[in-house]
Amino acid sequence: MRFTVLVDISLRSGISDPAGATIERALPVLGYAGIEGVTVGKTIRFTLDAVDADAARQVAGDLTESFLTNPVIEDAVVTVEPA
Secondary structure, three states, X not given: OEEEEEEEEEEOOOOXXXXXXXXXXXXXXXXXXXXXXXXXXXEEEEEEEOOOHHXXXXXXXXXXXXXXXXXXOEEEEEEEEEO
């Protein structure tokens, strides 16, 4: 079976986010008031073949932890759906 995987990666709480801070500082200058808590992350999408959804989740989780993220500073949410 083929599955679509979405990995949403964000910095862990307490880790400095300079890109988010820069965007947040620029917003009032651009006329956007009242926006706060801006963060910048990464989204990775791919498809994979697996026997079932559990196997696809396992492969996607292993790949995310070993290669796609830095587990010291990043958190990830992995979503797996049939393609």
